[in-house]
Amino acid sequence: MSTVRILVGTKKGAFILTADGKRKKWSVSGPHFAGWEIYHIKGSPVDPNRIYASQTSSWFGQIIQRSDDGGKTWHQPGSANEPSTNSSGMPRGESNKFVYDTSAETGKPLTTHQWYDGTQHPWEFARVWHLEPSLSDADTVYAGVEDAALFRTTDGGHTWHELAGLRGHESGPRWQPGAGGMCLHTIVLDPRNPERIFVAISAAGAFRSEDGGKTWRPINQGLRSQYIPDPTAEVGHCVHRIAIHPNRPDTLFMQKHWDVMRSDDGGDSWREISGNLPSDFGFPIAVHAHEPETIYVVPIKSDSLHYPPEGKLRVYRSRSGGNEWQALTKGLPQKNCYVNILRDAMAVDTLEPCGIYFGTTGGQVYASADAGDSWAPIARDLPAVLSVETQTLS
Amino acid sequence: MSDPGMTDPGMTGPASIRATVRVVLPQHLCTLADVDSEVLLTVARPVTRRSVLDALENRYPMLCGTIRDHVTRAHRPKLRFYANEEDITHESQDSPLPEAICSGTKPLLIVGAISGG
Numbered sequence: 001m002s003t004v005r006i007l008v009g010t011k012k013g014a015f016i017l018t019a020d021g022k023r024k025k026w027s028v029s030g031p032h033f034a035g036w037e038i039y040h041i042k043g044s045p046v047d048p049n050r051i052y053a054s055q056t057s058s059w060f061g062q063i064i065q066r067s068d069d070g071g072k073t074w075h076q077p078g079s080a081n082e083p084s085t086n087s088s089g090m091p092r093g094e095s096n097k098f099v100y101d102t103s104a105e106t107g108k109p110l111t112t113h114q115w116y117d118g119t120q121h122p123w124e125f126a127r128v129w130h131l132e133p134s135l136s137d138a139d140t141v142y143a144g145v146e147d148a149a150l151f152r153t154t155d156g157g158h159t160w161h162e163l164a165g166l167r168g169h170e171s172g173p174r175w176q177p178g179a180g181g182m183c184l185h186t187i188v189l190d191p192r193n194p195e196r197i198f199v200a201i202s203a204a205g206a207f208r209s210e211d212g213g214k215t216w217r218p219i220n221q222g223l224r225s226q227y228i229p230d231p232t233a234e235v236g237h238c239v240h241r242i243a244i245h246p247n248r249p250d251t252l253f254m255q256k257h258w259d260v261m262r263s264d265d266g267g268d269s270w271r272e273i274s275g276n277l278p279s280d281f282g283f284p285i286a287v288h289a290h291e292p293e294t295i296y297v298v299p300i301k302s303d304s305l306h307y308p309p310e311g312k313l314r315v316y317r318s319r320s321g322g323n324e325w326q327a328l329t330k331g332l333p334q335k336n337c338y339v340n341i342l343r344d345a346m347a348v349d350t351l352e353p354c355g356i357y358f359g360t361t362g363g364q365v366y367a368s369a370d371a372g373d374s375w376a377p378i379a380r381d382l383p384a385v386l387s388v389e390t391q392t393l394s
Numbered sequence: 395m396s397d398p399g400m401t402d403p404g405m406t407g408p409a410s411i412r413a414t415v416r417v418v419l420p421q422h423l424c425t426l427a428d429v430d431s432e433v434l435l436t437v438a439r440p441v442t443r444r445s446v447l448d449a450l451e452n453r454y455p456m457l458c459g460t461i462r463d464h465v466t467r468a469h470r471p472k473l474r475f476y477a478n479e480e481d482i483t484h485e486s487q488d489s490p491l492p493e494a495i496c497s498g499t500k501p502l503l504i505v506g507a508i509s510g511g
Contacts, residue, residue: 035422059472059506060422060460076426079456096459 004349005070005391006357007051008365009038012383014053016071019378023355023369026378032074033065040130040344040387047138048391052157054128054143062127064095064157077157094159098125098143098151101164113147114176123147123167130344132187136194142213144184148175148201150213163213166199171218171235175204178238178257185343186242190249198252198267200239206254208267219267223256240283241343245292253295253322255285255343260297262322273322278309284346288371289354293321296348296356296372298341307338315356317372331375332366339364344387351392359385413441415491416501417450423461423504427454432501441496443475444487461504476503 002021008014013031032038033055041053049070055063065074077095100123102111115121126146134140139156149167151160166184175182183202190196197209198219205220218234228236238257245251254261254270258281261270274280279299288294295318301309308314313332316325339360349355356368363382368375415435424431435449444467451458462469467487469475474483478492478500494500 057422059420059470060426061470062459063426076456094458094464097464099465 002351003393004351004355005043005048005393006347006365006367006378007041007043007071007387007389007391008359008379008382008385009041009053009344009387010359010363010383010385011037014038014041014055015379015382017365017378021351023349023351023367026367028379029071031383032071033063036063037127038386039127040389042131042133042387042389043391044133044138044141045135046133048393050133050138050156052131052133052141054131056127062096062098062125064128064160066095066157077155078159095157098128098145098160099162100125100149100167101162103164106164106168113172113182114174116177120173123149126181126183129183129185130187132189135189135191142187142189142197144187144199146181146183147177148182148184148204150184150187150197150199152213163209165214166207166209166216169207169216169218171204174235175201176236178203186239188242188244188252190244191246192249196249196266198242198244200242200254202240203238203257204235205237206239206242206252206267219263220270221268222263222270223261224259224272225257227257241285243285243287243295245287248292251292251321253285253287255282255297257281257303260285260322273318275318275323275325277316277325278314278327282341283343284341284358286346286348286356289348289350290352291319291354294319294371295322296346297325298346298358300340306340311335311337313337313339313360315358315368315372315375328368328372328375330373331368342386344389345385347388347390349390349392355390357388357390359388361385411439413437413439413496414498415441415446415449415495416498417446418501418503420504420506422506423457426456426460429454434498439496440490442488442490443477443482443485443502446491446502447487472507474503474505474507476505 006017013034015030017026019026036055039054044050051067053065066077067074112120128143130144132142140154143151150163153160186200188198195212200206207216208219209216223237224231225237240255243253250266252263260274262273263270282300286296312334315328318325339362346358354371359365361384364377365379366375367378418432437445437449478494
């Protein structure tokens, strides 16, 4: 029988929830890295035992953790069972070294972006928001960081190098942080074309590369954001999350700061599909594993309130690729619920029927084993959940 | 298994040119390095905060970047350094540390700033 593993990153550590294919009884391990913020934890699709975690602290900075046994044990790549110094006699410990590329070879070494007050501000690394393991190589992982940039490791996390063409885009000096910082939080790899990568940055917008990350172009045509001076500007949009179905990589679904959007041409153009949602503000968006036109969002009342409308926690499902949405409430609290669901905190498994999972800032992880028709909490009292990822193991 | 936190085996010599320094780490860094709260480091004289941190990172490379920035080598803003009951956080990293630290009588304390609330 299949096994499902849920990787949960929280404000105070990581937790791993495991169940068989029935998804009724769950075991919980953790906290791993207790006391640290785990922004994201995700397994390699090539080798499910290989899991990467972003462990951060405002005191001690960024740590990258790696497991080679499905989360039972962890190490910092380059720090375990290897010489402590490199050939120059300097300490290793470079798995947590994220240094912006300012070399002349990049063509456009960039040193500043727009700050809150409109002045130019140096790029300063804060943390890794998102880790996206390669679809074809367990040692290759992409990392989206704050201040917004894309890094890649090809040696299992030992060393990280910036794909500087993104930050070097001519629009870079016009990027500016949202209230949560200027973060690259979404990385989508095209399963049909390894050269094609989508990323999203708050608050710059969405970008696409067709050459493996060397060069980039903004893909924000059709987005409309009333909170920026030019609502249809090339950059400046606060994209919250992008999702695709692996069989339809030209179709992108986006939860923007406000508005749920859809593109059918790889991001060249977008149209709104918010339809009958009670609010089109929100953070996560997910696509059913077997139905490319079935999508899920969790409406949040507003950008200033950050909790569900009417205190009712409702997942909304569209089976028509948007516009017509159905509230899914069975098993979810329908009164006095004031949690938020963050952008990386929703995921699907690949079983039949499809399982949907999301975590809340109140520390609950909810699961549906029937594509959203009914829900049950599989963890109730964790720290605030930052991210949820799934692994379906045969 | 916890590291016993013994001296750097690569450095030898009389006490006139080397010192054995005790360093107390915050809990999270102890976990990362897999050590108890106090580690012993052999450091060449004159002993400074920079030379102690160099020795610490050399012995425990997993701590690189957690105390000092990888590039600027400046200490992270929410860390404090106490030596012989003095706050030396804002003193030069190259200032000699008190003899009580160099002799191992007292430890160099690395402390996470209080979060308040």
